[in-house]
Amino acid sequence: MSSSSRVFIAIIGAGGVGKCFLSQLADLAARRPSPRLSLVYITTTKKAVYHKDYSEVGMTDALDSLAASTQTPLSIAETIEFLAAAPAKVVLVDNTSSQAVADAYPAILGRGISIVTPNKKAFAGSFQAWQDIFGAAAKSGAKVYHEASCGAGLPLISTVKDLVETGDQITRIEGIFSGTLSFLFNSFAPATPATTTGPSPSWSAEVAKAKELGYTEPDPRDDLNGMDVARKLTILARLAGLSVASPTAFPVESLIPAELASAANGDEFLARLPEFDAQMEAVKAAAEKEGKVVRYVGSADVATGQLKVGLQSFDRAHPFAALKGSDNIFSFHTKRYGSNPLIIQGAGAGGDVTAMGVTADLIKVLSQIA
């Protein structure tokens, strides 16, 4: 079998997204005879499964193999050597959110190993790191795709790339990039007020409910600080042509009351949050007075280079106001699209749809390297 009809897959990470990806990968390999996909390496932080002669690790029972494995993970440097010496082209799938793995992308790509990943860290770090990654890929010809680093499986990064590469000018990117904050504000300040009687729930009650439903990080402050939104905005703005220094290089409005920044943990934070409900109630009331609703939005004005993340008010007929559940929405204003932006919305988080972004990227890479 020639090397061109076979591609080796290496996977780092077997958490929520990793498990869904494995299932999609096994399905893909079964449906597509060419190129033949061989899983040659899979690792968590604790265990790994691989063979020194690159013989295949079964995809369908890879999780069982990991559980039973006595092999320890290779270091990143060893991983690179192992994969670079493989007798076929290799795609590394980084299903972690590890900074250490992200830091190794330039070295990995430099050795001709392609990468697909939902890991935001690599693309929302320093601008130098961004340049190093894409510079290394351009030099070696290895591919790097990261659709799921923003909005999970929604076709955002591919769309921004298409717009830019075909010569359109993106003038403004704006949207609701956090599923958690989408859920919170869609409930707290709905565009169509519920018709049930009684007072609407307080902000702190909404946050507690979101946590109970699993929509927040274990410590909700990790959502409320806005940094996840800032990272996604950084990635999209860079793709649109802005040299954004980092996700902390522009104003990000935190929804954590200053007094609670030092709360020992998420539980203590939630216990004390009701003391500050009046603040958010006032913000909501001010918007309502203008016939609007409040939403937590990221925006990049490409012409002026200004990025910001925080609360904004929108007319009830605005697409941002009408969002449902924990959906994300992204609007791209461009020269060609004129006064009405190109809008993409839907679930922006979740194992299956995130893995779908990774798998779709893998298919694109395969079409180019195999």
Added chain:
Amino acid sequence: MSSSSRVFIAIIGAGGVGKCFLSQLADLAARRPSPRLSLVYITTTKKAVYHKDYSEVGMTDALDSLAASTQTPLSIAETIEFLAAAPAKVVLVDNTSSQAVADAYPAILGRGISIVTPNKKAFAGSFQAWQDIFGAAAKSGAKVYHEASCGAGLPLISTVKDLVETGDQITRIEGIFSGTLSFLFNSFAPATPATTTGPSPSWSAEVAKAKELGYTEPDPRDDLNGMDVARKLTILARLAGLSVASPTAFPVESLIPAELASAANGDEFLARLPEFDAQMEAVKAAAEKEGKVVRYVGSADVATGQLKVGLQSFDRAHPFAALKGSDNIFSFHTKRYGSNPLIIQGAGAGGDVTAMGVTADLIKVLSQIA
């Protein structure tokens, strides 16, 4: 120069989309050194420009060269022979809506010539033609991309492909696929009624206005018969896995009063349309009575295989109700996306955004063949 670093481009059609594409192509070729893009053939129905030795036709002055040319177009058979004998890989860009060119796709692809096109005819004809096209491409390895055959530059076809290829199940596709009908109903039955005094314009007045603004075909019946919507729905439903026989194989509600089907031309049609305003007014009033607005929608229920095109009523808070201008909106319900669909909206017509879909496809083909 090796053949792998050079790709020949042949273009059929230099109308509205064709002109915009030429401009984007020249820009792309100037920005991307590799692969080197050489325009070797361009033709309208009347004139052509090419050299028997495949030497380049200048991209930036191709329209002037066409105007000054005394060369007649090659027949389709001759075009295929000319391109198949070229000393480099060839991408044929079909910027026409010609059935004759579409009919030749299997033969073109069979000779290893890739195709990118906004031409709906090839993909919304018989199911046999669809199978012939993709069968020929699979056999020869030539690529065929047609993003702009539906919704212009909106990333619809690529998204449906990603969903299907990663193993998601599309359960329902629904949307407003016609820019013309979007404009008509957004004006005739707005979700947020205008606050100006006086009666709202009649249906026939809206149609006349749309024609004046250039939003309709020369004969508005070519929009009002719903066939353009049926063709787009056919394409999307086929990509989702349904073997749709043809765009006339399912119910399509025509908005042309039966009495006016035989009007001699668009002007006579428009002159008599006011006689039937009461019909559309009644449809609008019935929807309003339920607090809804009427929209012209295409939908495919993938599980049951049922497709239909016609009028439907939607709550004022529904994304279809809130559409603006002549925007299109497409919603994809899938197993993974669950209760809230993936939605894509924006301009679905226009030279620049249609050409963008073609150019983005060309870039994808180049990444695979060069």
